[in-house]
Amino acid sequence: MCTLLSVGILERARVEWFATAFGLVVGTTMVFVPYEFGAALFQFIYPYVRPLGSLFLMGSATMLAALLYPSWPAFVGWLGRALFLGAVGFYWWTATVLPGGLTGLVLYPLLAGLLLLEQAPRFRGRGLLAVFIAAVALFFGVLMVLSPHGFIRFSLLAFGPFIRGLGALFLGTGVLLSVGLWRGWLGLSRVALAGLCILFLNMALALGSRGSWAGVGVYAVLTVSCAVLTWVRELPVLSGVRWRLFRGMALASVLPILGAGAVASFVAQRAIEAELRSKAQQAVSAETAWLEQTAYMARSLLRAQSRDPGFIAAVRDGNVEGMSERVDLLENDSGLFDAAWLLDSAGNTLVPSTKLNRIGANHNYANREYFQQTIQGDNTVLLSRPFLTRAGLPFVVFTTQVELGGGRRAVLVGGLSLRRLGLQPTLASRSYHVELFDRRDGTLLRETDRGDVLTRAPVLGMLTPQALSTPEGMLEAFDASGHRLLVAHEQVSETPWTVVVTARLREAFAPVTRMGAWVVAIAVLAGTISLLLSRWVGRDVARRLESLRDGFAALGTPALERRVQAGGDDEFAQLASGFNDMAARIDRTQQELREAIDIRDQFLSMASHELRTPLTPLKATLELLIRQSESSQGLTPERQRAIFDRLNRQVDRLTRLIGDMLDVSRLQSGRFALTVAPMDLVTLMHEVMERVQSTRPEREGLLSLAVPDAPLVGRWDAQRLDQLFTNLVENALRYSPPGTPVAVRVREEDGQVRVDVEDRGIGIPAESLPQLFTPFYRAGNAAEHYAGGLGLGLAICREIVERHGGRIQARSEGPGQGTCFTVWLPRAAVSGAT
Incomplete structure (x- = not known):
């Protein structure tokens, strides 16, 4: 049983339906894939993204329930609108006003204003969705023409100058739609809406191709709204059992699945986040441990060599062969140093590096910072700042004094190539982006992705040195492309180095995103199946109810032989069987009633005739007696007796008739x-x-x-x-x-x-x-x-x-x-x- 009350869709389409769809889409995205809102544009909203998405979902679901069940109390709809407007207000302020965005600056206030305006008595029964779309088109057209660079990401076109053309299209279609609505020209309005459908679809696809799923929702809903207003001629208002089943299944099938999926997604995200943080911490700890071990072994080798009596004697005696043998041992056989050389107290080369010597000859290194710090310090092993060798190779060196006695000293140097250091695979570098920088000046020592060194550490462009000054920690930051990163850092003990391990949250949470997408897909599939089943069940129920309705309509009419089909074994079959029994009883009752009416009519006819039959001779006999009593002639006794016998018989007949009727009355009243x-x-x-x-x-x-x-x-x-x-x-x-x-x-x-x-x-x-x-x-x-x-x-x-x-x-x-x-x-x- 379904009634279609057709009305003009352009005049009746409500902004509230658009707001409900937008809230459901954005709320679902925020709850299921919150890390899609990790871009720098949403840096103010990110800490509250999941509660905000829940607020969107609750408000939109409440508005949807109020729209599907208009007989519910009015406060249900106002509650949904209040929750939705609260979420929109927070979203507008944090994602548009604070970051200085353009598209949402007027879009969301316009949505909120028209949503409230629809509730005014003047607009009761009217919809303002077409007005909203026209205003958005005009607004976007003006902004694209005046500020095209802010809209490049909203177009699939390859070149920025075409954005002004896109804005002109928006402006033109917006004007056409406004004129069509003002003048009541439906054809012009539908042409403009068709063009806007294509333009909004372009924006939705452009954002989707760039992975900006957070902004796809509003433009996808705008696209669908324009398509519906273009191709749907009339707005159906459904009623009856089919509509009741449809809307009940729509709420009962989709919303619980989304709710359960949101809880599961939240739990999974928390679990993955905890696991990600744990692995990042393990990775940075493993990287730090490897560097600490490298630094410790380098110090130990240099310290052991500098204190070896044979080496000290060779240096004191000027034994070049003995010194070269020990330096070559550090450079070639230790497996740690990429170069090693020995300097005297004036910075002159006593034993050059065999690897570096292939490129340049012996030189004086008195001007090197590592030499000056070593000569001025004690005999501990020092770690230098990174530098370029004369051959242009990035190195960092460990240095220590070699005490020769008599105030004489030499400097033993072991160098590590930063290029080779960046190529060393570790646990962290296989799964994460790893940076190693010198805290003294922020110079990059190691980076797994690019291998560049001796530049400014990229992480310092996202975080301040003060944020990384603690011995260890876990932070979140945005990279240059606006993607959110998890940053784990730890200082390498006894060195001026800091290890930073970063992971992109979007990639890390890709399994949860896929799970959320599957949950949403399953919810949509379940909702579709439920709606199809509700349509099938509703058609079956409606057919049976219509049969009962027709059966009730036939009651009391000549078509009493019509019966309701009572197939199946459910309550409807029992109801149909009961109806048929009732109809049969009504048939019998009506038949008996008709017979009783016929008998009554027959009885009245017979009773009037039977009562008149004795009354006629009674009256005639009495008139005869009156006439004869008035005349002079008298009646003989025989004649009088005959007349009285006749009167007596007629009176007896009347008595019997009246007695029979009294007996029947007693029978019917139960007094017999x-x-x-x-x-x-x-x-x-x-x-x-x-x-x-x-x-x-x-x-x-x-x-x-x-x-x-x-x-x-x-x-x-x-x-x-x-x-x-x-x-x-x-x-x-x-x-x-x-x-x-x-x-x-x-x-x-x-x-x-x-x-x-x-x-x-x-x-x-x-x-x-x-x-x-x-x-x-x-x-x-x-x-x-x-x-x-x-x-x-x-x-x-x-x-x-x-x-x-x-x-x-x-x-x-x-x-x-x-x-x-x-x-x-x-x-x-x-x-x-x-």
Whole structure:
């Protein structure tokens, strides 16, 4: 059962539907994939993205419920609008005003204003969605023309100058839509909406191609809205059981799945976030441990070599071969240093590096910072700042003094190539982006992605040195492209180095994003299946209800034979079966009512005729008596007796008619009671036969009575039995031709008394036998053979017999074959008698 009330969609489409769809899309994105809002544009909103998405979902779901169930209290809709507007206000301020965005500066206030304006009495029953779309188109067109660079990311076009052309298209279609709405030109409005559908689709696809899913929602909903307003001619307002099932399934199938999925997504995100932080911490710790081990081994080797007596003696004695042998051992056999050389106290090369010497000759290094710090310091191992060698190679060196005695000293240098250091695979570098920089000046020592060194550490462009000054920590930052990063940092002990491990949250949370996408897809699929099932079930239910409706409509009409199909074994089948039973009872009742009306009409006709029959001779006889009493002539005694006998018979006839009607009235009102007492049925039958015979002298010798010799004593109501048998015998005489006998037989049978009254009269048709004892009913041949009566006698006879606990039966072979009435009376106490 579904009713379609068609109205113009451009005049009725409401902004509230757009707001609901937008809130559901944005809220779902925020709850399921919150890290899509990790761009720098959303840096103010990011800490609250999941609660904000929940607020969007709650407000939109409440508005949707109010739209689907308009009979609910008005505060439900206002609650949904309040939650939605609160979320929109926060989103507008943090994602548009604070970052200085352009697109949402007017878009969201316009949405909020028109949403509230629709609730005003002036706009009650009207929709402002087309007005909203026209305003957005005009606003976007002006901004694209005046500030095209802010909209390059909103276009699939490859070149920025075309953005002004896109803005001109927006401006033109917005003007066309505004004129069409103002002038009421539906064709022009639909052409403009079709163009805007393409333009908004371009913006949605452009943002999607750039991975900016956070901004796709509003433009996707705008695209769908323009498509609906373009191609849907009329707005259907559904009612009936199909619509009720549809909207119930829409809420019951999609929203719980989204809610459960949101909880699961939240739990998974928290678990992955904890795991990501743990792994990042492990990675930075592993990287730090490897560097600490490298630095420790380098110090240990240099310290051991600088304190070796043989090496000290070779340096003191100027033994070039001995010094070179030890320096070559550090450079080539340690597996740690990429170069090693020995300097005297003036910075001159005593033993050059064999690797570096291939490029340049021996030099004086007195101007090097690492040499000056080593000469001025003690004999501990020092770690230098990174520098470029004379060959242009990035190095960092460990230096220590070699005490030669007598105030003499030398400087032993072990160098590490930063290029080789950046190529060393570690646990962190395989899964994360790793940076190693010198805290003293922020110089980059190692970077896994690019391998560049001796530049400013990229992480210092995202975080301040103060933020990385703690021994270890975990931070979040934005890279140059606006993507959010997880940053784990730790200082390498006994060195001026800091290790930074970074991971992109979008990539790290890609499994959760995929899971969220699957949940949303499953929710949409489940919702689609549920809606299809609701449509199928609703069609089946509506078909059955329509069948019941048609059946109810047929009640009381001539189409009463129409019945409802009661297929199946559900409640509808039971209802249909009950309806059919009720309809059958109504059919029977109406049939009985019609028969009762026919009998009533027949009774009124017969009663008026029967009452008029004795009254006419009564009146005529009385007028005769009056005339003769006024005349001088008197009546002879014989003549007077005849007149009085005639009057007496007519009065008796009236008395019987009135008595029969009173008895029927008592029967229908339940006041027909018996007064039983012991009596002899044989004696009663003799009295009845004598009385009937005396009133019908012409039947002398035609009435016969056969009774037992002994008395038949029982507890009966003598007056009612007298009425019973008098009616039966008089009926037999009334419907028997003159000269035909009437026989009455009384005998015992199976502990009961049986009385037969048989005549050779007109008989009874077979079709009239079942209704013979119905009040006011007369057989067809009895009506043709007028013998007087109202059709009440046999009904009274049946009631008398049944009140005595007996039964009465009529038998006839057909018209002209006579009739036999048989009465069985029990001799025991009578049920219900007093």
